Amino acid sequence: TLSAYDAGLFTWKDWAQTLGTELATDAPGAPCKPYYEHWLxxxxxxxxxxxxxxxxxxxxxxxxxxxxxxxxxHGKPITLKS
Incomplete structure (x- = not known):
């Protein structure tokens, strides 16, 4: 996220608004998703x-x-084929 921001792909305000909106998707009283899932x-x-x-x-x-x-x-590098 920081690298994309540093590259000028979005503003910090864009990020804060998008993350805030995503964090608000947890329903009251329901189990919350982990923060990382919201972030991603x-x-x-x-x-x-x-x-x-x-x-x-x-x-x-x-x-x-x-x-x-x-x-x-296990222990080997994961590679994606094009």
Whole structure:
């Protein structure tokens, strides 16, 4: 997030608003999602809102990463095929 901000991809106000909105999605009285999950979702939504990627592309990348991680022996580097 900081690297993307430092690169000028969004303002700190954009980040704070997006993260705040995401944190507010927990329903009152319901178990809260871990902070990291909110942070990651907010970051993904902000990148998509800025037109830097799409949520669909991020989903495909997540699926590819999961598949590569499961196929990689423990202790070996995980690589994604293009």
């Amino acid at each position: 979702t907010a970051f993904e939504k902000l990148l998509a809102a800025k037109g830097l990627t799409s949520l669909a592309d991020l989903g495909r990348l997540q699926d590819a990463w999961d598949k590569a991680a499961r196929a990689t022996p």
